Amino acid sequence: MDNTVLKALKERRSVRSYKPQQITDEELKAVLEAGTFAPNGMGKQDSWIVAVQNPQILDQLRRMNAEILGSTSDPYYGAPTIVLVFGSDPKKWGNSIQDGSLVLGNMMNAAYAIGLGSCWINREMQMFSTEEGKALMRKLGIPEELIQAGLTGIGALALGYPEGEPRPAKPRKENYYRIVK
Numbered sequence: 001m002d003n004t005v006l007k008a009l010k011e012r013r014s015v016r017s018y019k020p021q022q023i024t025d026e027e028l029k030a031v032l033e034a035g036t037f038a039p040n041g042m043g044k045q046d047s048w049i050v051a052v053q054n055p056q057i058l059d060q061l062r063r064m065n066a067e068i069l070g071s072t073s074d075p076y077y078g079a080p081t082i083v084l085v086f087g088s089d090p091k092k093w094g095n096s097i098q099d100g101s102l103v104l105g106n107m108m109n110a111a112y113a114i115g116l117g118s119c120w121i122n123r124e125m126q127m128f129s130t131e132e133g134k135a136l137m138r139k140l141g142i143p144e145e146l147i148q149a150g151l152t153g154i155g156a157l158a159l160g161y162p163e164g165e166p167r168p169a170k171p172r173k174e175n176y177y178r179i180v181k
C-alpha cells in the first residue's frame with residue numbers, strides 16, 4: 001500500500017552518529033508531543049518524559065550509562081538531546097514498561113518523520129536505581145513522591161540531526177508474522 005505513514009515506519013532506522021548542532025525547540029516539542037499521544041494502559045498517562053539539553057547533565061548521563069556498560073565511549077553517540085522516559089514501579093503498575101516503550105516508539109517514528117535521527121539507548125533502569133540516579137531525578141524536577149514510590153527508568157532516546165547514513169535494515173526474518181484465518 002502506498003501510504004506515507006507506512007513508508008516512514010519501514011524507513012526509520014537507529015541513528016548512531018549525530019551533528020553537534022542542537023535541534024530546534026519546535027522539532028523537540030513535535031517529538032515529545034508525539035510521545036504523549038502514545039496509547040497507554042487504562043489511559044493513565046503513567047510515563048514521565050524528560051528531554052535533556054543541559055551540557056552538564058548530558059555529560060553526567062553519558063558517564064553514568066558508560067559506567068554501566070563498562071565502556072569509555074559515549075553510549076548516546078554524541079546526540080545533543082537525550083530524552084529520558086520513566087514509568088511507575090513495574091511491580092505497582094503492570095503496564096509501566098509497555099507504556100514507556102510505546103512513548104519511545106512514537107517519538108522515534110515522529111523524529112524520523114520530521115528529518116531527525118534517534119536511537120533507543122538502554123540501561124536507564126540501572127542508571128536511575130542508584131542514589132546518584134535518584135538525585136539526578138530530583139535535579140530533573142521529578143516530584144519526590146514519585147521517586148519515593150519507585151519511579152523507574154524505562155529507556156532513553158538519543159536525538160539530533162543525523163550525520164551520514166544509518167545502517168540499513170536487516171532483512172526481516174522468515175515467518176516473522178503469520179495469519180490464521
Ligand SMILES: Cc1cc2nc3c(=O)[nH]c(=O)nc-3n(C[C@H](O)[C@H](O)[C@H](O)COP(=O)(O)O)c2cc1C
Pocket residue numbers: 012013014015016119120121122123167168169
Ligand atoms: C529495547 C531496545 C533497546 C535498545 N538499546 C540500544 C542501545 O543501548 N544502544 C544502541 O545503539 N541501540 C539500541 N537499540 C536499537 C536497536 O539496536 C535497533 O533498534 C535494532 O538494531 C534495529 O535497528 P533499526 O532501529 O535501525 O531498525 C535498542 C532498541 C530497543 C528496542
